[in-house]
Structure formats: C-alpha cells, structure tokens
Amino acid sequence: MSKEKNQQTEERILETAIEVFQERGMAATRMQEIADRAGINKALLHYYFRSKQQLFEAVFSKCFMQFAPKVNSIFQSEEPLFDKLYRFADNYITFMLKNRFLVPFIVQEMNNNSEFAFSFLDSVNRPDPTIISGQIKAEIEAGIIKPIHPKQLLLSIFSLVAFPFAAQVLIKGLLKMDDEEFVTLMNERKTLIPDMIKNALKP
Amino acid sequence: MSKEKNQQTEERILETAIEVFQERGMAATRMQEIADRAGINKALLHYYFRSKQQLFEAVFSKCFMQFAPKVNSIFQSEEPLFDKLYRFADNYITFMLKNRFLVPFIVQEMNNNSEFAFSFLDSVNRPDPTIISGQIKAEIEAGIIKPIHPKQLLLSIFSLVAFPFAAQVLIKGLLKMDDEEFVTLMNERKTLIPDMIKNALKP
C-alpha cells in the first residue's frame, strides 16, 4: 500500500518474484500471487517487466548469478586441489542451507526449458572447467592423486554436494529424515565429502 | 482413429500421459497434448481418468513403481555391501539411461507437491533403509569398512548415481558435454562409483 519511488518498487517485485518462482517453478507460478505478496497489483508487474516470461528470465538470471560464483570458486582458484575442495564444500553447503530452493529451482528450470538454458549459458560469463581440468591432470602426473577423468571427478563432487538439495523431498522421504536431521547431515558433509574424495583418490 | 476395446485405450492413454508428464512436468502438461499424441480427444481422457489430477496420480504412481525396485535392490538384499554396490550401480544406471526422464520427473514432482508426495510414500510399499543400515553398522564393527553414518553413505551413493540424471541439462551445460559424451561417462560410472566408494571406505 505504501508508495515509494520506482527503483525500490522494481527491487521489491524482483525479490518477491524470486521467492514465488523458486517455491512453485515457472509453470505453476501465478502473477497474481507475486502481486499479492508484494502488496501491489498485477498491472504493475507488467508495467515493470512486460510479461511473465521476461520476469521469469530476470529471476532466473539473478538466481544463476548467485549460483555460478559458488561453482567458479572450485573451477578457478589456484590452490592445491584438496584445499580448494574443503573450501568449496563448506562454502557451497553453507550458502545452500540458507537458500534452500536455489538448487532445485535452477535444476528444474534448466531441465524444463533447455533451449532457453543453453542460450542463457552462452550469453553469460559462465563457469569454465578448463583450468581445474588441467590442474587435475597435473596432480595426476605428479602422483598426488590416482588417475581419473577430470569430468568424472567434477561430476562426483557436484553430485555429492548438490543432490541432497536438488532432491530434498525424495531424500527425506526415503531416508526418513525430518528437516532438523537433514541440516545436521548437511553440516557434517562439509568435511565428510572432501575427506571421502581425498581417501578415494589416494594413489 | 482406430477403434479398439477399452483396456487397450486406457493403457494407451496412460503410456502417452507418462511420456508427456515426464517431458513437461505436471504444471506445464496440457490434456490436449496427451489426447493429440494418443490419437484421441480430450473428452475421452476425462472419461477414463476423471481429472488431470487423477491422471497425474496414476502416472506418478506407475513411475514410482518403476523407480522403487531399483532403490530396494540396494536396501534389501543380503549380499556383502560392496557386491551389492556393484550390482546396484550397474543396474540403476543401465535402467536410467533407457528412461532418461524418470529421475528428474520423480524429483521435480516430489519437490513441487510435497504434501502429496509424503502421503503417497506412506500409502505404498516404499523402500526401507533399516536392513542396509544394520548391515553397514555390522561391517564397520567387523572392521571391513571405516566408520561412517549409514545415512551419509546411502546419501552419497544415491547422489553419485542419480544427480547426473536429475540435473542433466545443467551438467551438460557446465561441463560442456553433448549427449554422446554424457552416455559414455555414465557407462563408465557403473564401475567408477563403486570403485570410488570402496577406496574411500577402506579402513
């Protein structure tokens, strides 16, 4: 109800839209719900973002920009592999525990909208696995870790940290966990996962 | 166009509905598209399944019944842990390579519909992790594997096999893979994952 100037309104719409899109996904989101939660009306949404599709793209883009740096932190720094890994797991899990819907949202919308997803990835400064792939090969040749295809290792690392968030409801159902236990387990995984990878790669 | 008797029609509707729901998800699926692909009209869908929600529930149920046995195969048999693990990974990945949309569909719809998901899980003969948890504890006490919380181990195993399917588009985008490379990697993972777990758990 309160009337502010425009930058603030646009910001409030976007923040609210992020919440609703993350909770419900693109297809199930209603513009009316965003308007209600933001305390404005539908017309104003269209005034600022023109269409649901464009609002979605703004939301997805902002979400991906939160997600990408977490991935980049393992792709790009120059520390030894295992040091990076401990930092990455801690960093990633801490952040995703505070943003529970981020991973499932990104995963779901990329699956459901793959043509948009790929053109989006091409248009942004996306994470690039070249550096770390080289590093993994170098550490293999130096005898620090056992031979493994770099993509396999990266895929395993991502799987171990991201899947519990991506498939939260399924996992809680299968392993009979409540949310409290889920959080405890994820906190343990900050070191458990790097420990596990380290052991597995010992020559 | 061709007119058969009813059991066949119902079966054809359900099979077509599984395809469309898996491709698009519940919210984005249109009854019209199911009717078109099945070569019938919308009215007939409602004649057999009454509503979109009920058709979805039939689809989800059938999909979950394909998914559950794969999980049960590691939960329930009495082989030594590592033997089971090799069988499970091979089995699971082989099946999911032939049913590419199954994991993302289950994951997505459980996330988007968690109240239905939980009541569904309670109503079926769902996988039960009790047996394998006991087995893991026993093998730890026998000194066969290092100490680890059974749920953490199970979560890691599921993550390693399931995440690449659940987040197919994201993974292909981040690691710059085409579908052929994805399939090659997944085939390698049938033994790579058990090998990795085995190494990691060596006392």
Added chain:
DNA sequence: GTCTATAGCCAGATAGAC
C-alpha cells in the same frame, strides 16, 4: 466407448483514469 461442441473459469495482458 468415442466423438463434437461448449460451458465456465482462470490467467496473462492491456486500456485508461488518477
């Protein structure tokens, strides 16, 4: 059992007043 036609509703988008 299967079709055509349509009711009825709901969501995205726009017009126009303030």
Added chain:
DNA sequence: GTCTATCTGGCTATAGAC
C-alpha cells in the same frame, strides 16, 4: 507510477449426440 476494470485466449471439464 499506480490503480481498477476489462479483454482475450486457453485450459479443464461436462453435456449430449452417435
């Protein structure tokens, strides 16, 4: 810039003929 009111289209679901 923000609102109310409304248009338009699309979708689920049903009525009713065959």
